[in-house]
Amino acid sequence: MFSKTCEYAIRASIFIAAQSYQDKRVTIKDIAENIDSPKSFTAKILQILAKKEIVHSIKGIGGGFEIPKENIKRINLAQIVIAIDGDSIFKSCGLSVNHCCDQHPCPLNKKFKSIRNDLAKMLDSTCLEELVLDVNSGESFLI
Amino acid sequence: MFSKTCEYAIRASIFIAAQSYQDKRVTIKDIAENIDSPKSFTAKILQILAKKEIVHSIKGIGGGFEIPKENIKRINLAQIVIAIDGDSIFKSCGLSVNHCCDQHPCPLNKKFKSIRNDLAKMLDSTCLEELVLDVNSGESFLI
DNA sequence: AAAGAAATATGATTTAAATCATATGAAATA
DNA sequence: TATTTCATATGATTTAAATCATATTTCTTT
Ligand code: FES
Ligand code: FES
Numbered sequence: 462m463f464s465k466t467c468e469y470a471i472r473a474s475i476f477i478a479a480q481s482y483q484d485k486r487v488t489i490k491d492i493a494e495n496i497d498s499p500k501s502f503t504a505k506i507l508q509i510l511a512k513k514e515i516v517h518s519i520k521g522i523g524g525g526f527e528i529p530k531e532n533i534k535r536i537n538l539a540q541i542v543i544a545i546d547g548d549s550i551f552k553s554c555g556l557s558v559n560h561c562c563d564q565h566p567c568p569l570n571k572k573f574k575s576i577r578n579d580l581a582k583m584l585d586s587t588c589l590e591e592l593v594l595d596v597n598s599g600e601s602f603l604i
Numbered sequence: 605m606f607s608k609t610c611e612y613a614i615r616a617s618i619f620i621a622a623q624s625y626q627d628k629r630v631t632i633k634d635i636a637e638n639i640d641s642p643k644s645f646t647a648k649i650l651q652i653l654a655k656k657e658i659v660h661s662i663k664g665i666g667g668g669f670e671i672p673k674e675n676i677k678r679i680n681l682a683q684i685v686i687a688i689d690g691d692s693i694f695k696s697c698g699l700s701v702n703h704c705c706d707q708h709p710c711p712l713n714k715k716f717k718s719i720r721n722d723l724a725k726m727l728d729s730t731c732l733e734e735l736v737l738d739v740n741s742g743e744s745f746l747i
Numbered sequence: 748a749a750a751g752a753a754a755t756a757t758g759a760t761t762t763a764a765a766t767c768a769t770a771t772g773a774a775a776t777a
Numbered sequence: 778t779a780t781t782t783c784a785t786a787t788g789a790t791t792t793a794a795a796t797c798a799t800a801t802t803t804c805t806t807t
Contacts, residue, residue: 462605465765468699475711488783502766508785521774522782538712556611558745568618568735568744569681572726579722583715592711601711602701608795631753645796651755664804665752 467545470506472496472603474528474541477516478589479596481527488525497604506545513544533593539584551581610688613649615639615746617684620659621671621732622739629668640747649688656687676736682727694724 463471473492480487489507493500507526511518515536516526528536542550554560555577558567562574595601606614619638623630632650636643650669654661658679659669671679685693697703698720701710705717738744 462693462698465700471712472699472701490783499766501768504784505766505786511784518784519774520772520782520784521776523775524773524783526784550605555605556615556746557608558615558747566744567746568738569614569730570744572730576719576723576726580719583719587712587715595711601709601713603699603710604701642796644798647754648756648796654754661754662804663752663754663802665806667753667804669754 463542463550464546466502466506467542469496469498469503470510470541470545471538473498473503473507474510474515474536474589475592475596476603477526478528478533478536479593481530482533482593482597486519486523486525486527492526495603509544510541513540515541515544528589532589534588534590537585537588539581542584551577606685606693607689609645609649610685612639612641612646613653613684613688614681616641616646616650617653617658617671617679617732618735618739619746620669621676621679622736624670624673625676625736625740629662629666629670631668635669638746652687653684656683658684658687671732675732677731677733680728680731682724685727694720 473496476492476495477487480491487495489500489504492498492507493503496503507516507518510516511526516528518524518526552561554562554567555569555573556567559565561567562570567573592601596603616635616639619635620630623634630638632643632647635641635650636646639646650659650661653659654669659671661667661669695704697705697710698712698716699710702708704710705713710716735744739746
């Protein structure tokens with residue numbers, strides 16, 4: 462479904478948000494340990510997220526990553542997915558036949574379109590906050 | 605969504621079925637040309653499909669691949685996807701957190717489950733026949 | 748039986764994704 | 778200002794997916 466990079470990005474974002482929610486800033490090491498991801502790979506991914514202003518990074522002693530509380534409500538999964546994997550999951554043909562569903566549709570175009578729309582709707586309507594609450598209440602896990 | 609291998613497998617199956625529907629047997633070359641896929645890679649994929657009895661292969665002069673007409677109705681997309689990519693798309697966690705949705709769910713488990721169920725239902729309820737009719741009537745394309 | 752046309756089997760190569768490693772830059776604190 | 782702790786930048790390596798190449802087997806036709 463998503464690339465591994467994107468999965469790490471989502472899990473990392475949720476973890477950072479969950480900690481920020483409790484006013485805790487986290488380092489790359491913390492993140493990698495808590496979402497079980499390779500540390501330097503995670504660092505690379507976080508740089509992308511920082512550039513796209515999905516996470517906020519602070520250098521130096523006491524630094525790390527955080528997501529300002531106001532943003533935890535605002536950031537949704539679609540933003541993260543697009544930042545990492547681009548919008549191909551929303552736009553490209555499920556059979557790689559074309560640029561999808563125009564004059565030259567593949568045989569699955571209608572069926573795919575509907576599933577992709579559901580996926581898009583889901584990603585768009587799911588903000589970090591609700592996921593964070595689940596994780597912090599111990600209902601769901603990142604590892 | 606699917607691996608490239610799986611996309612080729614689906615497109616090849618639809619093409620073979622579309623030709624078998626008109627009592628035409630096709631060679632690997634035909635297939636590769638008509639679905640725009642690398643020839644020897646396609647050959648490999650067809651071997652898998654032949655072993656799983658999704659396509660029928662005939663060696664020697666005049667040989668090639670076909671799908672018996674009775675089977676065009678019976679074969680659905682789920683069978684092809686499972687033959688190539690396995691059932692991970694149905695069963696594995698969208699965030700690669702675990703074996704999905706048991707005692708240890710990831711934060712997206714509910715939302716993912718619903719989308720995956722829709723996908724599974726779609727793949728299961730879509731047989732080759734309806735796709736073939738679309739292609740043969742010129743409503744949709746494999747290339 | 749021989750020749751040709753097809754699939755089959757297998758292995759090598761290429762490409763892209765994922766991972767690892769290391770040097771550099773910025774902020775804090777002592 | 779020196780040192781430490783963190784992120785940043787960059788490049789190398791590994792792994793897996795995709796692609797390419799070729800020898801072998803099977804069947805048909807003559
Ligand atoms: S054309 Fe294939 S999914 Fe839209
Ligand atoms: S646990 Fe993650 S999708 Fe089921």
